Amino acid sequence: MNIGCFKLSDFTDPDKIIEIKSEFVDQGIVKVSGLFNEAQLEQPIQDLLAVISGWSNTTNFPNDPDEAFNLLCKNNVKSADIALRIAKDLPSFQSLISNQNLYSVIGHLLGEKHLLSPFDWSLFRIDGQSTKVSHFEWHQDYQYNVISTNAVTFWIALRDVELDMGPLKFVPKSHNKIHAIHKETEVEANNPNRIRIVKNDEFEQLVLNQTDVGVIKKGECILFNTLLLHASGINKSEKYRWVANGRYAPANDKELMARDFYMARTKYPRFFESAHQDLVI
Ligand SMILES: O=C(O)CCC(=O)C(=O)O
Numbered sequence: 001m002n003i004g005c006f007k008l009s010d011f012t013d014p015d016k017i018i019e020i021k022s023e024f025v026d027q028g029i030v031k032v033s034g035l036f037n038e039a040q041l042e043q044p045i046q047d048l049l050a051v052i053s054g055w056s057n058t059t060n061f062p063n064d065p066d067e068a069f070n071l072l073c074k075n076n077v078k079s080a081d082i083a084l085r086i087a088k089d090l091p092s093f094q095s096l097i098s099n100q101n102l103y104s105v106i107g108h109l110l111g112e113k114h115l116l117s118p119f120d121w122s123l124f125r126i127d128g129q130s131t132k133v134s135h136f137e138w139h140q141d142y143q144y145n146v147i148s149t150n151a152v153t154f155w156i157a158l159r160d161v162e163l164d165m166g167p168l169k170f171v172p173k174s175h176n177k178i179h180a181i182h183k184e185t186e187v188e189a190n191n192p193n194r195i196r197i198v199k200n201d202e203f204e205q206l207v208l209n210q211t212d213v214g215v216i217k218k219g220e221c222i223l224f225n226t227l228l229l230h231a232s233g234i235n236k237s238e239k240y241r242w243v244a245n246g247r248y249a250p251a252n253d254k255e256l257m258a259r260d261f262y263m264a265r266t267k268y269p270r271f272f273e274s275a276h277q278d279l280v281i
Helices: 008-012 014-027 038-056 065-075 077-088 091-097 100-110 201-207 254-258 271-275
Strands: 004-007 029-033 123-127 152-157 221-225 241-250
Touching (some): 014 029, 065 077, 091 152, 100 152
16 A cells, blocks of 8 residues: 555544644655545536537537546537636535535644635546656656645545556655746746756655655545645546646644735736745756
8 A cells, every 4th residue: 555545534533633644744645535525526527528528519418427528528628628717616516515514624733724726636537548748757746836834735536547547646745845847938827847856866766766656536535734745647548637736735734824924826927936936957
């Protein structure tokens, strides 16, 4: 097993909470099941299909999400990108990522009651053979969002993610420093790899310890520290990988408060460069 697996009911037992927190602090990542019900997981997919079915103007639009998305990509690759933007704005997606169980579990991991979730940094991901544009190279989330160095990324499987579907790759225990990045000359807001980590000897050594999260069943949720090195696995299957992800951070983080809650946003994607000038090469 590559990752510590826990369930929602574990968070009612104080001893178990200590165990989960210590796993999270040590490894930088855990998996939690039982946070969401079937309807919460299914509604964003169904709502997205309904919107894109109307938009694509296709008669007999498939009911099967994989077939429907495949048809959309085949008709026009750009449509897939647009669909992902629509998906993030669906109230059922917003409701999924604001789920109370998710909030409470992350609150336990951080030992905090009040959390913030900057919605710019949530993603509805549908990754398949035809959507390679969304593939993430090795990175830390912090440089993208600059929320807090202890922010937690959540990654919810909306459908089973099998081994051939590109399980998320990560380096255990790699969450103890902010890596330097290259200075970018052009801002490409929609390029997932617009922030490039400096691949020095230390980085190369770290990625030798890479592993992946393995099979993730529908509804299971991976939680990891914003400094954990991670990357997309490649989906080699015929199916799509349906995932919702986003970030939560303590509302009382000292650095965040000192910056009057200023953080990177879609509008200010290069904030890391001014907040951490010493880490831009
Ligand atoms: O799901 C993936 O493949 C990668 C997601 C990711 O790296 C991120 O959102 O930071």
